Amino acid sequence: MEKIPFETWEYKDQTKMKHQVFNDYIDKWIKIVGKYHKLNYIDGFGGIGAYKDKNGKIFFGSPVLVAEAIEKITSKLRRNVQIVVIDEKKENLDNIEKIFQHKNISIKPLLINEDFDKAINDILDNVSNLAPTFVFVDPFGFKIRMETLERIMKINQSEILLNFMFTRVNQFLSSSKIEKTCNELFGCDDWKKCTALNGHEREACILEALRDRIKKFSKYVYYYKFEFADKKKSFYYLFHLADHYLGCSIMKSSFAKFNFGRVEYRGGRSAQLGIFEGEENAICDATKHLKKAYSGQQKTYQQIVEEQIDNTSFLEKELKTAIKGMEGKGVTISRIPQKTKTGKNRTGIQNNDIIIFS
Ligand SMILES: C[S@@+](CC[C@H](N)C(=O)[O-])C[C@H]1O[C@@H](n2cnc3c(N)ncnc32)[C@H](O)[C@@H]1O
Incomplete structure (x- = not known):
């Protein structure tokens, strides 16, 4: 040695x-x-x-x-x-x-x-x-x-x-x-x-x-x-x-x-995942949590992350995927700006986009 x-x-x-x-x-x-x-x-x-x-x-x-x-x-x-x-x-x-x-x-x-x-x-x-x-x-x-x-x-x-x-x-x-x-x-x-x-x-x-x-x-x-x-x-x-x-x-x-x-x-x-663990379960939990927390409200995406990031165990990518998954199902996203630099409609979520929960 x-x-x-x-x-x-x-x-x-x-x-x-x-x-x-x-x-x-x-x-x-x-x-x-x-x-x-x-x-x-x-x-x-x-x-x-x-x-x-x-x-x-x-x-x-x-x-x-x-x-x-x-x-x-x-x-x-x-x-x-x-x-x-x-x-x-x-x-x-x-x-x-x-x-x-x-x-x-x-x-x-x-x-x-x-x-x-x-x-x-x-x-x-x-x-x-x-x-x-x-x-x-x-x-x-x-x-x-x-x-x-x-x-x-x-x-x-x-x-x-x-x-x-x-x-x-x-x-x-x-x-x-x-x-x-x-x-x-x-x-x-x-x-x-x-x-x-x-x-x-x-x-x-x-x-x-x-x-x-x-x-x-x-x-x-x-x-x-x-x-x-x-x-x-x-x-x-x-x-x-x-x-x-x-x-x-x-x-x-x-x-x-x-x-x-x-x-x-x-x-x-560490390697053993329980039945209620894993990314899919986290996204499902984040969806339920966000629906309950923001029902009837509208916030920018950044405001949601700021409010949730140290108060829940969700990762930012899980919050984002949950919001995206809710789009058209009780959630409307007003994207600012609406278009990409090449003039296409944006589909992603950015900090200033407004998330409207029905
Ligand atoms: C857990 S070790 C630090 C390990 C280091 N962060 C690493 O990643 O390798 C703690 C160190 O704190 C030192 N230490 C203990 N009490 C201290 C104090 N009051 N002020 C400064 N150093 C102290 C010890 O001598 C020891 O070297």
């Missing part, structure tokens, strides 16, 4: 999935948001940068994936992305540097050996008018402050991908020792009402307490469940915070791309 000049961590299946989705999304974020803006990518919990799977194959962590994505994109397109990597352990940052050297990555990230909360607040205190910034908050534990997330979302066009360690929060929720930590994490004490509940009710209560609070400062908030690879039980959730519906829509499709059309990761059971 090849001797490598850097350390690796064991690669777990969930981590592999997290990286696949992350990589797919970040590529699109750089291409789309970076078209008109400089960008910042802040990896708040950098890790050691590399992993080894059961077969000895090497995979790379988020700071390396982002740098490689930037290198690939900028070989063809003009993009300007600054990478900042924070980790409280100096040896982790040293390892990331070794990986960058080994892989001949020319990008030089700013490495900050500091506690995330302190480092990010220092940046926010000292730099005004930050370019659109994507912050990956991927800790092992849950010492995160809602106040800090709120500050980050004040940056114009910022996004956060937050790993919410559900299992650990759930386990410690009733311990009085972590009351302050929980209040800081949830930004209030709404989580306390969940301690009296059990099972699915408790899980939903915790997730909604967090989402409700985040919704006060982030327009679109969607969370993705990661089950344990080998059991039907929630492990953690990735919360995605975005101020534009497209961010939410694209992240959902990135997630579904690697998860058999689902917006959750089911470990080893």
Whole structure:
């Protein structure tokens, strides 16, 4: 086996999935948001940068994936992305540097050996008018402050991908020792009402307490469940915070791309589709849902997507196919403009088209 000049961590299946989705999304974020803006990518919990799977194959962590994505994109397109990597352990940052050297990555990230909360607040205190910034908050534990997330979302066009360690929060929720930590994490004490509940009710209560609070400062908030690879039980959730519906829509499709059309990761059971699953069922459910939600109303297509994208599990393409399928059956579409550039009648659906539900 090849001797490598850097350390690796064991690669777990969930981590592999997290990286696949992350990589797919970040590529699109750089291409789309970076078209008109400089960008910042802040990896708040950098890790050691590399992993080894059961077969000895090497995979790379988020700071390396982002740098490689930037290198690939900028070989063809003009993009300007600054990478900042924070980790409280100096040896982790040293390892990331070794990986960058080994892989001949020319990008030089700013490495900050500091506690995330302190480092990010220092940046926010000292730099005004930050370019659109994507912050990956991927800790092992849950010492995160809602106040800090709120500050980050004040940056114009910022996004956060937050790993919410559900299992650990759930386990410690009733311990009085972590009351302050929980209040800081949830930004209030709404989580306390969940301690009296059990099972699915408790899980939903915790997730909604967090989402409700985040919704006060982030327009679109969607969370993705990661089950344990080998059991039907929630492990953690990735919360995605975005101020534009497209961010939410694209992240959902990135997630579904690697998860058999689902917006959750089911470990080893991922490939098994239930009888009420699959794209056709989703479109059928979306049709019923839209009919009920918009009966007697008219909205632009974009308004419908904006209202539905983080409130339902439907992907944007499922909403669009459902609307198209309803055309002439209780739904009229007023297309603006009516004709294509070549003068033909348009049949597709675009953002400004008006959807009229009878
Ligand atoms: C789950 S790993 C990050 C993995 C990385 N995002 C990746 O994709 O490879 C979490 C990292 O956070 C670091 N860490 C833990 N607490 C921290 C804190 N308060 N501030 C900064 N880094 C911290 C740990 O040293 C560890 O390297």
